[in-house]
Amino acid sequence: MDIINRKKALVEEFSPMLEKYSKLTKLWIAFLVAVIIVGIVAFVLQVVYGHEITGMRDNVVWGIYIINFIFFVGISYSGAFISGILHFFKTPWKNSISRIVEIMTVIAMVIGPVFILLCIGRLDRLHYLFIYPRIQSPITWDIIAVMTDLIACFLYLYLTFIPDLAILRDNSENLNLPKWQKKMYKFLAIRYQDTPSQRHRLHKITRTMSTIVIVLAIVAYSVLAWIFSLTLQPGWNSTIFAPNFIIAGLYSGISVIIISMYFIRRQFKLEHYIFQKHFVIAGIILQILALLFGYFTFTDYFSKWFSTKIDDTILLNSLFSRYFIEFILANYIGILVPVLVIFFKKLRTVKMITFAAVIALLGLWLNRYLLVVPSLENPFLPIQETGPEYIHYSATWIEYSLSFTGIAAFLLIFTLLAKFVPIIPMSGIIENEEFKAKRIQKKDSPDEFDI
Amino acid sequence: MKINQLKLFISAIILIVISTDKSLAQGFNADNYKIFYNFKTVKQIDNKRLFEVSFVTQNAEDKLDEMPVFKAEIKFLNVLGEQEVLLGSVLTSKDGIAQLILPENQTYLKDSDGRITVRAKFEATDALEEQLEEISFKDLTLEFDITEIDSVRTISVNAYTLDNNGESIPVEAADIVFYVQGMLSKLKIEEGAIEQGVYEFEYVNQIPGDDKGNLTFYAMIEESDDFANVIQMKKAKFGTIIEKSKMDKNALWADAAPIWMYIVLSILLIGVYSNFAYSIVNLFKIRNEKVEPES
The missing domain is CATH 2.60.40.10 (Immunoglobulins)
Structure with missing residues (x-):
């Protein structure tokens, strides 16, 4: 197998992804930038006028910002977890989705914590968290965990990029790319020539890092859950929160992976790399996680209902009255649709699995909403002489705008990164082909999922 | 036929309930009840003297069926020979108790030995017989x-x-x-x-x-x-002073974190960041490896 020519061929094959910005892509980027600009305006207004212009008040001090934080960080942790598992166990079909997962992990980890900053009323005192950290506080644990995980994810993403950056460095002379991009390939490829010793060394540290990333994902998301569950707030004080958060994070993560696979496959015409089989496998994982998530959610609510503690009873009453529709959408539709779609073989099409993933994702966001807002609306000590806006939370356009900005930023960075490196790892394709060639030589049948 | 049987059954149940329900039983008849009429006196810690009569009836057949005599007038009389001095008259409470408290400086008729005799008397009514109890004591x-x-x-x-x-x-x-x-x-x-x-x-x-x-x-x-x-x-102050048991407060609410937390957290972070450093060192080794360019 002529590896040099194969690398050139692959760069040529993926060059349209890197070179061309179609009109649709430009429009897409412009739209995302416009959303972000509106968000920046909203942010400036929030800084100037304070949290008064948001829906957050004395009772409900956390609104959709914290929900977005949990949501994005959950996606990131689950991405790290899934990616780590794929690498660690050398999953044969990992190559088609590993880069999507890795990129998703890092971007979500960059965007998620920004939302926590938006929750802080006095940003000028943000540095106090670092100057006067209280090591007993789960908030401090979370800061440490998020920062450590962010470094780990960046490092891990970079390690997986290196072989492709080297291929692009060596084969991008004829590509119509800006000079800075080519210089970046050269700089970031760190003289990697894919020699056996370099490859061995890189594989070794990538594999170690994948283990670290899995552990960090579990630890960090548990810490995030403890921010809630270590308080005595009705609805939060639950021992099951940490594993529930991990399952919920994996559930949202696999949903985002499926949705990303669908759009990337469609946009870049990667049907010969991302098969229906990949969707079915991801769909089955989605179904298992839906069942697990449903089980954890049911257990949590059931124990609250059965204990008949007055505060939990009040909370559950509000979930079954004021938030009834959201409760049904989050905990019934958001769980049952993915389970049923994958259950029926006829429904296991790419579109239907993607649809199930979208429903799961929306359901999970609503679940996080129901976790945060109704709990804060039912405090132990009711505040007096206040208007209804203090008692019940409803997000303002500022919060929605900044939330959509987060989503837009996620999509924009994803789009731009997909223009920087191929979304399907070229080095992985070559490795698989080498592996396949060796097996053919040994007269073995090729693996079904090798691409 | 079935309806008649049902009627018979319901009637039987009602009859059983009525016959077992004491509230519907025949009215109070003193003959069925034993009378307990007790009289005592106590010199209290403030040196006042308490005279107390307990006037209770008990069903002769069912000893659990006790009935205090309510609003019965008890006369407390200081007696010496033929002489009788009324110390006070008290009605029994709902519990059948009549109490008379006399001050420390109360004067009594005493015999030559200094004994005081007090009689608690309930005069007969239509339903109850006369009751009389007497106690004799030295002050x-x-x-x-x-x-x-x-x-x-x-x-x-x-x-x-x-x-x-x-x-x-x-x-x-x-x-x-x-x-x-x-x-x-x-x-x-x-x-x-x-x-x-x-x-x-x-x-x-x-x-x-x-x-x-x-x-x-x-x-x-x-x-x-x-x-x-x-x-x-x-x-x-002869009691052994028992110090209030100090509740073990949650260590994480204390001013300083427990030492184990610093140790565990440090070990974890050192482990993770060492791995980062290890990866970066290896990246430098990859970078510095002398390799012939692919031809």
């Missing part, structure tokens, strides 16, 4: 003293009666019991007999007191033939 004064000298804790009583001239006469013999007040009941700590008007003992018990170490002691002469009931009370 005993009990001085209760608690001292601590050179760490020796002594509890003593001085018991005497007064003759007609007001001279004190030490009590020759009387049983006395000492108690310490517990949370729900009294704990007996000493039992003995007063001789020549005095009883004394050393307190050596280790009984927990309140948060300041206080104990409440009682000296009691109970149902004595000569002195009836006499009670005296005194407080003393």
Whole structure:
């Protein structure tokens, strides 16, 4: 197998992804930038006028910002977890989705914590968290965990990029790319020539890092859950929160992976790399996680209902009255649709699995909403002489705008990164082909999922 | 046919219920009830004297069926020979209790031995017969003293009666019991007999007191033939002070984090960041590896 020519061929094959910005892509980027600009305006207004212009008040001090934080960080942790598992166990079909997962992990980890900053009323005192950290506080644990995980994810993403950056460095002379991009390939490829010793060394540290990333994902998301569950707030004080958060994070993560696979496959015409089989496998994982998530959610609510503690009873009453529709959408539709779609073989099409993933994702966001807002609306000590806006939370356009900005930023960075490196790892394709060639030589049948 | 059977069944049930329900049973008939009429007197800790009558009836067949006699007029009479002096008249309460409390300086008719006889009389009504109970006692004064000298804790009583001239006469013999007040009941700590008007003992018990170490002691002469009931009370700091149990507070709420937290967190972070450093070192090794360019 002529590896040099194969690398050139692959760069040529993926060059349209890197070179061309179609009109649709430009429009897409412009739209995302416009959303972000509106968000920046909203942010400036929030800084100037304070949290008064948001829906957050004395009772409900956390609104959709914290929900977005949990949501994005959950996606990131689950991405790290899934990616780590794929690498660690050398999953044969990992190559088609590993880069999507890795990129998703890092971007979500960059965007998620920004939302926590938006929750802080006095940003000028943000540095106090670092100057006067209280090591007993789960908030401090979370800061440490998020920062450590962010470094780990960046490092891990970079390690997986290196072989492709080297291929692009060596084969991008004829590509119509800006000079800075080519210089970046050269700089970031760190003289990697894919020699056996370099490859061995890189594989070794990538594999170690994948283990670290899995552990960090579990630890960090548990810490995030403890921010809630270590308080005595009705609805939060639950021992099951940490594993529930991990399952919920994996559930949202696999949903985002499926949705990303669908759009990337469609946009870049990667049907010969991302098969229906990949969707079915991801769909089955989605179904298992839906069942697990449903089980954890049911257990949590059931124990609250059965204990008949007055505060939990009040909370559950509000979930079954004021938030009834959201409760049904989050905990019934958001769980049952993915389970049923994958259950029926006829429904296991790419579109239907993607649809199930979208429903799961929306359901999970609503679940996080129901976790945060109704709990804060039912405090132990009711505040007096206040208007209804203090008692019940409803997000303002500022919060929605900044939330959509987060989503837009996620999509924009994803789009731009997909223009920087191929979304399907070229080095992985070559490795698989080498592996396949060796097996053919040994007269073995090729693996079904090798691409 | 089935309907008739049902009617019969329901009627039987109703009959059973009616016949077993006491509320619908025949009205009160004193013949079916035993009468308990008890009279006692207690000289209280403030030296006031209590006269108390308990007037209760009990069903002869069902001993659990007790019925206090309510609003029965009890007359308390001080008797000496043919002389009768009405001390007071009290109606029984819902519990069948009639209490009369007389001050310390109350004067009584006494016989030559200094005995006082008091009669508690319930005059007959249409439903109940006359009831009469009489008690005779000497008016005993009990001085209760608690001292601590050179760490020796002594509890003593001085018991005497007064003759007609007001001279004190030490009590020759009387049983006395000492108690310490517990949370729900009294704990007996000493039992003995007063001789020549005095009883004394050393307190050596280790009984927990309140948060300041206080104990409440009682000296009691109970149902004595000569002195009836006499009670005296005194407080003393003889209790073992039990320090308030300090609740183990959540260490994470303390000002400083527990040491294990620093150790565990440091080990975890050192492990993770060492791995980062290891990866970066290896990246430099990859970068610095001398390789021939692919040809």
